[in-house]
Amino acid sequence: MLVTLKEILDTANKEKYGVGAFNTPNLEAVKAVIEAAEEVNSPVILQHAEVHESLISIEEIGPVMLDYARRASVPVAVHLDHGATFEMCVKAIRQGFTSVMYDASSKSYEENLAETKEIVRIAHAAGVSVEAEIGHIFTSEVGSGEGGQADSSEDYEDLEDVYTDPKVAKEFVKATGIDCLAIAFGTVHGMYVKKPKLDLARITAIKEQIDVPFVMHGGSGVSEENYKIAIKNGICKINYFTYMSKAGGEAIKEYIANKSIDTPLFFDQLSVAAYAGMKADVKQAIQIFRG
Template identity: 40%
Template sequence: MLVNLSEVLNKARKEKYAVPAFDCTEDVLIRTILDTAEEKKSPVILMLLEHDLKGKGIDYITSMIKGVESKYNIPIVMHLDHATDIDFIKKAIDYGFTSVMYDGSMLSFEENIKNTKIVVDMAKGKGVSVEAELGHVAGKEIDGSYAGEMALTEPSQVKEFIDRTGIDALAVSIGTSHGVYVSMPNLNIERLREINEISTVPLVLHGGSGTPEDQVKEAIVNGITKINLYADLRIAMFKGLKTSCETQKRVDPLPDQVFKPVKDELRKTIIEKIELAMSQDKI
């Protein structure tokens, strides 16, 4: 069943677990995520990037999710991830997204507030939750381009940002990065504690893939309620594809045979992340 972000994160914050948020495209990812989350009785956030929604992508992907969501007995959030184009955010809301993220993290504090407030005003009347980012999580964008320098979230700005924008969730920068790590992160848990004491909304950790499990668990204990994951799924898919190519004995294997090793690797990774987030058996 489709719900908005607040419906799953407020409960997670109260009970001190996190909800895994998986960027996904096409049937193999979407179906494996939903089937596995239902098996583990975990709420789940399906995140979509503008990169994958271009052209008819938004029609294919949203129709797929909306066509099956009522068949699952778990809360499902359809979330637009890292959007910077306000017109595209409006389009996503019109297409039935239940949650959107406006990413103004590369802008000045005032510009970020101004644009985020526009999105909040646009979304609230339709029951759509809004996530925003304060500070900046660095790393690589989905197209491989450089995502800029890391800027840790300033606790002194948190209350003003939330009060002036009216957001439902806040993505914080505490030392993670997007993509695959070239060196292991060292999360600033003390800063997270300070932010969590100030924040009136649930907190989000971007760049969850590859982050050491002990640090992720400590972050959850100290306020993180949503963990964004994508690179780990891409790694699992590639591993499964290699296995498929190496083990197929026919030159014309059936599609389900081709994709089974991919789904198997994805399922293992998704279970690991659900258990890491401690979101199993939370429905």
């Protein structure tokens, strides 16, 4: 059933569990996420990232995501991830997405606040939830799918300059009226090439200031133990894509390896293998997030 992001996350925030948010730039990914969620009877979030417009446009994949969400036996929100422009956010709202993320985190605080506030005004008028971001989330050079320049915690002398400040977060949420907040505490978009330095206590410090659902970006590669601590401390939405996509690729690699060299390969068979690999990975992730 198609629902808003706010409906899903308000319940998760109250009951202290995490909900997986999976980018789905193809039909195989959409099917894998929905079927995995149905098998474990968990709400789930389908996402289209603006950066994936180079793979498939929102006009093409959006109707597919919405159709699967409406027919699902579990609550499903359809979300625009990392919307970088007003135009993209409005396009998602008009198409029927039930939530949008407006990401102006790379701009000045004043610009981020003013622009996010306007998106909230537009989205809420249409019954659509809004996510925004305060702080800086690192980007790996390997498989991030997020664009931008690769960096890590080692590139900054003072992490207070890039991690989410609890008092600033409180001010931002109050001024904008957003439904959930993506916070920076050391996670990385893409593949982890080094063990992450997570400031899990920062989540609690922010939670003491504001009681809105928090979002973890760069969720792939975090240990099961750290997921559980992060969720206990206030994380409700976990963005997860890189390792899911990798699981699909590894399933194809295994399928090919088990074929003799003179056996023909068919794309539909590779598609099924990728779907199965992603579904297994998504199912495991959802089970970890639910605790």
